[in-house]
Amino acid sequence: MLKSGVSFLRFQNITLSCSNKSYTLLHCQTLSISMAPHVLIFPLPMQGPVNCMLKLAELLCLSGISVTVLNTDHIQRTLLRHTNVLSRFSRYPNFHFQTISDGLPHDHPRSSERFLEVCEGMRTVTEPAFREMMVSGCFSSKSASPVTVIIPDGSFSFALDVAEEIQIPLIYFETVSPCALWTYLCLPKLIEAGEVPFNGNDLDVLIRSVPGTETFLRRRDLPGFYRIDNLANHVMQIIMNEAQHVPRAYGVIINTFDELDASILVHMRNLCPNIYCIGPLHTLHKNRLAVASKTTTLKQQSDVSNSLWEENRTCLSWLDMQPAKSVVYVSIGSMARMTVDQFFEIWQGLVNSGKPFLWVQRPGSVLGEYDDSQVPQNLVDETKQRGFIATWVPQEEVLAHPAIGGFLTHGGWNSTMESIMEGVPMICWPFYVDQQVNSRFVSEVWKVGIDIKDTCDRVIIEKAVNDLIHVKRDEFIRSVKPLAESGAQSVAQDGSSYMDLNRLVEDVKSMNL
Ligand code: UDX
Numbered sequence: 447m448l449k450s451g452v453s454f455l456r457f458q459n460i461t462l463s464c465s466n467k468s469y470t471l472l473h474c475q476t477l478s479i480s481m482a483p484h485v486l487i488f489p490l491p492m493q494g495p496v497n498c499m500l501k502l503a504e505l506l507c508l509s510g511i512s513v514t515v516l517n518t519d520h521i522q523r524t525l526l527r528h529t530n531v532l533s534r535f536s537r538y539p540n541f542h543f544q545t546i547s548d549g550l551p552h553d554h555p556r557s558s559e560r561f562l563e564v565c566e567g568m569r570t571v572t573e574p575a576f577r578e579m580m581v582s583g584c585f586s587s588k589s590a591s592p593v594t595v596i597i598p599d600g601s602f603s604f605a606l607d608v609a610e611e612i613q614i615p616l617i618y619f620e621t622v623s624p625c626a627l628w629t630y631l632c633l634p635k636l637i638e639a640g641e642v643p644f645n646g647n648d649l650d651v652l653i654r655s656v657p658g659t660e661t662f663l664r665r666r667d668l669p670g671f672y673r674i675d676n677l678a679n680h681v682m683q684i685i686m687n688e689a690q691h692v693p694r695a696y697g698v699i700i701n702t703f704d705e706l707d708a709s710i711l712v713h714m715r716n717l718c719p720n721i722y723c724i725g726p727l728h729t730l731h732k733n734r735l736a737v738a739s740k741t742t743t744l745k746q747q748s749d750v751s752n753s754l755w756e757e758n759r760t761c762l763s764w765l766d767m768q769p770a771k772s773v774v775y776v777s778i779g780s781m782a783r784m785t786v787d788q789f790f791e792i793w794q795g796l797v798n799s800g801k802p803f804l805w806v807q808r809p810g811s812v813l814g815e816y817d818d819s820q821v822p823q824n825l826v827d828e829t830k831q832r833g834f835i836a837t838w839v840p841q842e843e844v845l846a847h848p849a850i851g852g853f854l855t856h857g858g859w860n861s862t863m864e865s866i867m868e869g870v871p872m873i874c875w876p877f878y879v880d881q882q883v884n885s886r887f888v889s890e891v892w893k894v895g896i897d898i899k900d901t902c903d904r905v906i907i908e909k910a911v912n913d914l915i916h917v918k919r920d921e922f923i924r925s926v927k928p929l930a931e932s933g934a935q936s937v938a939q940d941g942s943s944y945m946d947l948n949r950l951v952e953d954v955k956s957m958n959l
Pocket of ligand 1: 492493494495497621622623753777778779780781782806837838839840841842857858859860861862864878879880881
């Protein structure tokens, strides 16, 4: 691969004729060769962000851009164990995986309750190692394949400091929702206005310092991290850093489409003028792969999973036996967790609803122990009749299945987008990160579901399931269908997200000239 920016001389023979004599001149021209751009994609080591970033990586490969994905050793090992990611990406000659340590021992659970240890490992080990890679190591300007653009997770403020030091452009990929990102970017104003930390315990006080949300966003709908007593909190510092760094980047990539988040984007663009809205990303990715398999030698791959757990695909044949729109799908993503009491309240609420349910009980998602003798016999019997329990499933295929009538979710952004695009209404039971904000938008702005945040009670869950599947179903479907349609239009040819991806590709290519 040629080094970028190195000049070469090109010699040409030029014949001049003058007074019937011809002279041959050796014409020397200086050319500066710019090599193909090389993008470094650097995901936050969690299922949601890794899922998004691998989809973006493949979209850039399809556009002929050289891409390296920098995963932590743990994420890479787990991906290789549960997916065909290596063979899938081996189809792109200009694609590479690179790994980096997260500073934690092999057997560290990397769970949400020990998330601060993950942050500490990133800060003490990953950040210096990343800087070395970029300044003098395998991605530096002295290397055989210098990185020309960095696309890291929006929470990696350190990456922008390195990019500015070595003077290469950085485009953040914010894998949380735009509505939550907006509450991050407004954190300095929230603090200045005395709205964070909260003054008093009333969580239903409306928030005034997040433009575009003044009529419906309450304290309880802000990111769970904001429910703190003092600002010295480590996570608040990470968000404060993000709020100060993101507007300094060359641009911000977000997994949404204009019609869904217009009310937020109009304000966000005042702070971050260069936003690439490329969502619904999973649909855009699927569409572009389908086109590539028809127009190039690239073979269509049926399995495009990026799962960090083994997928139980037998749930799909169980769904085949259920009536249309009858099943409640239950999953709280890759990091959220519940107590044993909450586990039994959800279980009892699902059984009391009388509806069939498909429940993803991810390993580590229940904090604390319980033994089978504690499980009431009626739960066991009813679940045998109408339930299917799995540790992990192919969620995009599950949500697309005709038997699915509703989704009891934690409100992670990928799950929210996937549910909207399949026209599946949601019950949101948020845990942390952006989920509180997402669940408020699901219920109050997009009106495609029910927000049960800060509760966990079998009666509330039973009622929410019945409202979702029966009582209010038509109302939710009237709202979610048009959103799904505009999402599909945005990723179709000449749609807003389709065009923003093209603009991103052109910008990445032009940065290297
Ligand atoms: C994390 C944060 O928790 C979330 O709030 C933020 O928006 C993104 O980063 P995660 O908790 O993993 O994400 O949730 P989500 O964003 O919903 O991503 C989960 C992904 O795993 C989805 O793409 C979903 O399709 C997939 N999934 C989930 C499966 O493939 N199988 C499952 O059984 C469950």
